[in-house]
Amino acid sequence: MITCSDGFAHDVLFFGSTDDLLAVTVPFLRRGLAQGEAALVFDAGHNGTPIVQALSNEPGIGRVTRDAHQRPARTLSLFQHTVEEALASGARGVRIAGDVGLPVRPSHWAEWVRFEAAFNDVLAGYPVQAVCPWNTRQFSDEALRTVQRTHPSIITAHSRRPNPDYLQPRDYLSRFAVPAPDPLETTEPTLTIADVTDLDLLRRRLDDTLTGCVLQLEDIEDFTFAVIEVATNALQHGRPPVQIRLWCADRKILCTVRDHGPGFDDPLAGYYTAGRADLTQRPLGLWLVRRLCDHLDFFTRADHFTVRLTTTA
Template sequence: MTGFFHETAFYGSDDDFLALVVPFLEDGLRAGEGVVVACAQWNTGLLRDALGDDVLYLPGADQYSRPSESIAVYRDFFRDHTEAGARQLRVVGDVPHPGTGASWDWWARYEAAVNQAYAEFPVWGLCPYDTRTTPADVLADVVSTHPNIATAPGAHEVNPGFREGLPGTKQVEDELERCAPLVDLVGVSAGAVREAVGSAIDAIALSEDCAHDVVYAASEIVTNGLTHGVAPVRFRLWADDRRVLVAVSDRGCGPSDPLAGLVPTTATRTAGLGLWILHRTCDYVSMGQDSDGFTVRVSVGGHT
């Protein structure tokens, strides 16, 4: 097998999970492949009891608060092992979602992005999802982002539900948006937005780093909207005593590349690298279509 083989599976009990995953990993061990478990604590415990220390256990994606960090860590891992001579790696990993307490939008984009982000590596990645805890809309995104599916133990099939590009995740309104925004501007420059943001967050108990992240995020996404979006560009800011939310909307379609923001790029002068910095520094970044058009939401100062 060459390149990244991205597969999902669904299970409804711990026994079902083990029946799907243990043979997958044991086949890799028998073939002399590198075998890796990168699951959350519970599933890691189940697999450790079943397989002992014959496999390598890594922190699961839930240990990384941002999918851009997961991609960077796993790419480094895959590259190191490939350069050291590994011909094939098998990896089973959990992906955070609302059923495990995580916001889904950027993890849905992660599942789409890794089809490209890991494509150069000889990795067979299995992403099992627990139907007891995974919401239905998440399961729909999972089906659309995985080219392959394990329908039963040992049954690895092409997934007819796979679709290239971004998943169909809908934008979810942040709880702060239930109140009127502290700042609401249309058709202004990035400089004017930076000034308005600085004044608005002055009385909020943010660390110096978080305050800098809010100003940078506001400036970056307004600049991207003005450069790549369709006018009018609207900027809004909400806050409580611990967290700031900014949202920038325009009438364009937004980026179609699943990698946008999740990996660094210098393909354009104003987008790409700056968006990636947001994904590495802010607490949450959501991107997609809503009633206002294409909207980027950025939360700083607490987890949503």
């Protein structure tokens, strides 16, 4: 029998068949119910579906779903909110099994792996045990090795063992989530502002530039708000000039916001849900920004700090 210690656990399950998936996840969730814990299936319409079907007659099994286009940072907040609700309702702990967020679009892969790393820090203070299944038939060996670095333990139907390749969240995000240059940045920007001083004017210029982009209006509005939030932080906490460069490609919007201050170097900035006590030491605006665009990168160079935002159709 596979057992988990009390407190936090985040296990990776590499499976090659539905039988392998169910052999671990179904007993794992049933044991949680027997011990007075909340048992949840995270169903994103991929790996979670067989688990939902296998436990369809189990009245105590809860289900957490995400919209097909929900961004990883929002999913992380959904997990935290769901866990807090279960504990407030009297659960001794929370067990989660299912698909952790198979990217609907390949361009979101890096963000979902960041999600896996951040999960270990954001939920570490909760009595949460999570089993994250990754299908060995769907992902390359390289992709699976990357995923393995973000899970403290490896679980199978017969054993559970510490993962020797696990990296702490900050170590992983600092070493393996370093932003590479985007090819768009080598082309002429659609909009350049050399020195932002008026946020109302910036908003108008963004609205004018983004009108007609091949994205949903909601995505454009979210992206505009995110750029304004980052520019506000740069004006308040950075050093002038604050510079904007924006590219509006066929199905993609990319914007860089640069100031000449030291910036910050916490790779987990923006992953924490508003309201936590330690948020007083973190850039709050990035919590919103991560939920309003598909990708958020930030990096420091010799004489400037840059935040890069990207949304794709």
